[in-house]
Amino acid sequence: MNIAFVNATRRFGGVKAWTLDLCRALDARGHTTWIFARPGPFLDRALALGLNARPGWFGFDYNPVSVWRFARFLRANAVDALVANVGKDLRIAGVAARLTGVPVVHRVGLPRDMRDTPKVRRTHRFTRPALLVPCQDIKDGLLAEMSFLRPGEITVIPTGKAPAPQAPPAPRRPRAIAVTSQLNPDKGHADLLRALRLLTDQGRDVRLHVAGTGCDEAALKALAQSLDLAGRVTWHGFVADVGTVLDQADIFCLPSLSEGLPNTLLEAMARGLAPVARDVGGISEAWPGHLPPLDRTLVPVARGPEGLAQALDALLGLDDAALGALRAGVWQWFSAVHSLEARATQFEHFIREMRRP
Structure with a gap:
C-alpha cells in the first residue's frame, strides 16, 4: 500500500x-x-x-x-x-x-x-x-x-513500541527512577520531587533521572534544591534518544495529571522498567496490573505526592531477585501484547x- x-x-x-x-x-x-x-x-x-x-x-x-x-x-x-x-x-x-x-x-x-x-x-x-x-x-x-x-x-x-531485543539487566544499586515527560506543570514533576523527599526521609537510597525540557524547568530545579535533592536528581535536558536515560533506571514514574495513552510510558515498559503512574486518561488500558505489586502502583490523582511515594516504595522495597523478575515480566508482557x-x-x-x- x-x-x-x-x-x-x-x-x-x-x-x-x-x-x-x-x-x-x-x-x-x-x-x-x-x-x-x-x-x-x-x-x-x-x-x-x-x-x-x-x-x-x-x-x-x-x-x-x-x-x-x-x-x-x-x-x-x-x-x-x-x-x-x-x-x-x-x-x-x-x-x-x-x-x-x-x-x-x-x-x-x-x-x-x-x-x-x-x-x-x-x-x-x-x-x-x-x-x-x-x-x-x-x-x-x-x-x-x-x-x-x-x-x-x-x-x-x-x-x-518496539520492545528491547533482550530481557532487562540485573537491577542496580542504588535504585534509580526515570521520568521522560516534558517539564510542564501538567506533567506532575513537582509531586514526584516531593515524593522523592518523602522516600529519602524514610531511608530509601534512590536516584532520579529527568529527561526533557519545558516551561517549568527552572522552577523544578529550584524545588529540587529547596528539598535538598540536588545530589539525587540528574537533569538530562533534551535527549534525542530517551532510551539512553531509561537504560540507567529500574523504575519509571509518570506523575502526569492528564494524558491520553503516553508514548513515554510505553517506551519505558518496552525496555522492562517497572512502572508507577497516575490513573489518568487511557493509562489503565495499557497497564500490567496482573503482575504484583503493579496492581498497587497505578495511583489516583487525589492521593498526591504521598500516593506516588507509597507506590514507588512498593517497588523500592523489592530485593534484587524480585525486582529483576518483575522487570522481566513487564518486558515479556509488553512484547506479547503491545x-x-x-x-x-x-x-x-x-x-x-x-x-x-
Whole structure:
C-alpha cells in the first residue's frame, strides 16, 4: 500500500512519535510511506531515520494552490490512504484527498485536539475521515465533546513500541527512577520531587533521572534544591534518544495529571522498567496490573505526592531477585501484547477495510 502522513503542527508530540514508528514498521513490510511536515525537528528526525519525508505544502486554510499540489501528488503516486493529524491537515491535504477519491484518516491524540465548531463540522462533513485514536478513553472523550461524531466513525488502535531485543539487566544499586515527560506543570514533576523527599526521609537510597525540557524547568530545579535533592536528581535536558536515560533506571514514574495513552510510558515498559503512574486518561488500558505489586502502583490523582511515594516504595522495597523478575515480566508482557509489529498489523487491516468499496 501507499500511505501519506501529513502533520502541520510545530510541536513534537505523541502523534509525531507514533508516525515515525509506524512508518518504519510499514516500510519494513514493503509498503511505501511519505511524511509531509513543516521544516523543523520532526522533519529532521524523519530524514535521519531514513524515512521518505519532505516539507508539506501548507498555508491558509483551503489554500487552492496547496490543495492542488497535494492532489497532484496523491494522483501521481497512487496513494491509497492519507493520514492527517490536525484540522489544518484536513483543510488542505484532507480536501485534496477527498477531491481525488483517497480515503482520509484523522489520527487524534487527545480529545481537546478537536473542537465542536462550524468550521470543524463542515470540514468533517466534506472530508469524511475515519477517526483513529490510541485508547478507549480518548474515543469516549471525543464522543462526549463532539456532537457530530458517532461511535462507528472512531477506531481504537493502541500505540505500539518496539520492545528491547533482550530481557532487562540485573537491577542496580542504588535504585534509580526515570521520568521522560516534558517539564510542564501538567506533567506532575513537582509531586514526584516531593515524593522523592518523602522516600529519602524514610531511608530509601534512590536516584532520579529527568529527561526533557519545558516551561517549568527552572522552577523544578529550584524545588529540587529547596528539598535538598540536588545530589539525587540528574537533569538530562533534551535527549534525542530517551532510551539512553531509561537504560540507567529500574523504575519509571509518570506523575502526569492528564494524558491520553503516553508514548513515554510505553517506551519505558518496552525496555522492562517497572512502572508507577497516575490513573489518568487511557493509562489503565495499557497497564500490567496482573503482575504484583503493579496492581498497587497505578495511583489516583487525589492521593498526591504521598500516593506516588507509597507506590514507588512498593517497588523500592523489592530485593534484587524480585525486582529483576518483575522487570522481566513487564518486558515479556509488553512484547506479547503491545509490540509495534502487532499494532502495525492492526493498522494494515484498518486501512484495507477503509478501502473496501
